[in-house]
Amino acid sequence: MDIPDIHIRSVGSALPGPPIDNSALARRFGMDTLWEQWVDAFIGTRTRHLAIDLESGELAVSLAELATEAGSRALAAAGLAPGEIDVLVMGTATPDQLMPATVNLVADRLGINDVPTYQLQSGCCGAVQALDVARRMLQSAGHTNALVLGGDVCAQFFDLGADLMSLRPEELVNAVLFGDGAGAAVLTTEPAPGRPAIRRVLNRLTGLGQQPGQVLRWYGPAQGKPPEGAGVAEDYKAIEERVPVMAAEILAELLESLDWKPDDIGYLLPPQLSGRMTGKIVKGLDLPGAREITCVADTANTGNALPFLQLERLVGALEPGERAIGIAVESSKWIKSGFALEGV
Structure with missing residues (x-):
């Protein structure tokens, strides 16, 4: 049996809320301008999008909501209906809860049913692992289209009441290093111009x-x-x-x-x-x-x-x-x- 090439049919993404710059973080944590300059010089991150409200500390948007938005955009860009997806794979290090799996919550929100679903628990490589699993499924199981998701909501682990001046360096860096978001790609066995x-x-x-x-x-x-x-x-x-x-x-x-x-x-x-x-x-x-x-x-x-x-x-x-x-x-x-x- 010939092994088909797998193509990226479309990609979509979702970021929560407006960008938050280093000045806003400094004000929230009561830090001075030296801390802001340290972030600029040693981390190099200017802004991030967070799924929590900095004032209240409450989670404003879940990973399932972000992944659903990203998946919906990828489906629309691919010109596909939810019923045309044959397999769904998600990579994340921060699922909304242990069960039900976030991938299945996303499937439900998108209207996808009666297909294999997989959730991979992994950090920065989880998105690539999800691409790998979906690619292999398309090559070996006779499927045509796969929706691949990846995302994280690291802000749910923030302690907004923490005294940053007292944190160890390995903890302090996390206050500025991470943002939240989700992405999605439709993989397909059907080649067409513009599909890598x-x-x-x-x-x-x-x-x-x-x-x-x-x-x-x-x-x-x-x-x-x-x-x-x-x-x-x-x-x-x-x-x-x-x-x-x-x-x-x-x-x-x-x-x-x-x-x-x-x-x-x-x-x-x-x-x-x-x-x-x-x-x-x-x-x-x-x-x-x-x-x-x-x-x-x-x-x-x-x-x-x-x-x-x-x-x-x-x-x-x-x-x-x-x-x-x-x-x-x-x-x-x-x-x-x-x-x-x-x-x-």
Whole structure:
């Protein structure tokens, strides 16, 4: 049986509320202008969109709502009705609750039923993992269209009453590093002009024996009182050291597997940890001929939404014959992921 090429038919995204700049965060947390300057200089993130109301601390929009909006936009852009979707896959590190799975809440809101659904619990690589699962399902199960979702609402782990001056660096960075959002893509076996073909997807755990670079804590009553501190912790120094190296390894493996040369790459979708880190990674990848597609300085790190925000900017620009590489690195247990696209 011939294995069909899988194409990206459309992409959609959703961000909650207006952008919140560093000055607004500084005012909310009672920080001075030096803190704002520190964010600009060392993080490089200008704005972010948050699913919580900064004044009340209440969750204003859920991940299911954001993913439904993104999925609806992707369906509309693809010209498809919900009943034409054959499989639904979602990647997230921050589902709305443990059960029911957020992917099934989204399916219900979109009017999708009687199809296989999958929810992958993963950090920044979850979106790529979801693309991989959907691609394999389309290639092997006789399906035609898959809706792939990715998103995170990290703000639900914010402690708006925290004294930021007392936080450890691995906790302080989370107050400015993350934003919220969701994205969606329709994958199809039906080729057409303007629908990039997915040439390769890489997804590999590489963290054997390594300490986690990121921890997201979730507690139930039987576990007792959670320890003091933020629900999210980053070993930012380890991330800063390892992610650029892993990104270069991902690029090299994708190029070698396809027999592509660095000069063949027209677009680069680099990892989107922060504005400063992205610049460092892109410089190290050394693809001077590739146009960089990045948005993290304006959206902050939206986790599993970010690859879709990048793809949304790419799909309409990729011309026939042009090639693009996307890279995502997950520090929670050190996962390499990436994908290669070609315009057709």
